Amino acid sequence: MVGKALFQYQKFIRIGGGLLIILFGLTLTGILKIGFMEKDHHLNIHTKKATYLGSFLVGVTFAAAWTPCAGPIFGSILVIAGTKGNVAEGAKLLALYSAGIGVPFILMALAMNSFLRYFNRFKNVMANVSKVAGVFLMLVGILIITDSLNMITEKVLSLFVK
DSSP states (O other): OHHHHHGGGHHHHHHHHHHHHHHHHHHHHTSSOOHHHHOOOOOOOOOSSOOHHHHHHHHHHHHHHHHHHHHHHHHHHHHHHHTSSSHHHHHHHHHHHHHHHHHHHHHHHHTHHHHHHHHGGGHHHHHHHHHHHHHHHHHHHHHHHTTHHHHHHHHHHHHHOO
16 A cells, blocks of 8 residues: 555655665675664673573574674665565565575574584675675665666566566
């Protein structure tokens, strides 16, 4: 219902969303510093035995720590999903994003100790990953502003949807 009410403003919403995605990209690359998007909080929990409450708190902490990384990308997916012609197309994008985020975390949970030993080797690489992700976000923002992403999405979807 809200989507239909805002349909007449679709062009302005698309351009505003594209600019917002570019802003997120500039932030991820480190070109633009926005205070609240740069904050990092750590919670050190030292315990000998895992508890349900402790697991929950670690999960909440982990989610909060990853929000600055995943948040801009999720926001971008929401903007893209919101510009789709119907709810089903937006839901497909969000489902694929959720699977892309969720499956690695489930696999990581299954092999947490091994993962931590392996992941610690790549801490230095993560800054570069953020910069590359930021550049991709800026490119996606430009594609959204120019409405080129819509054409690309339609062509890619036509490969999979009959």
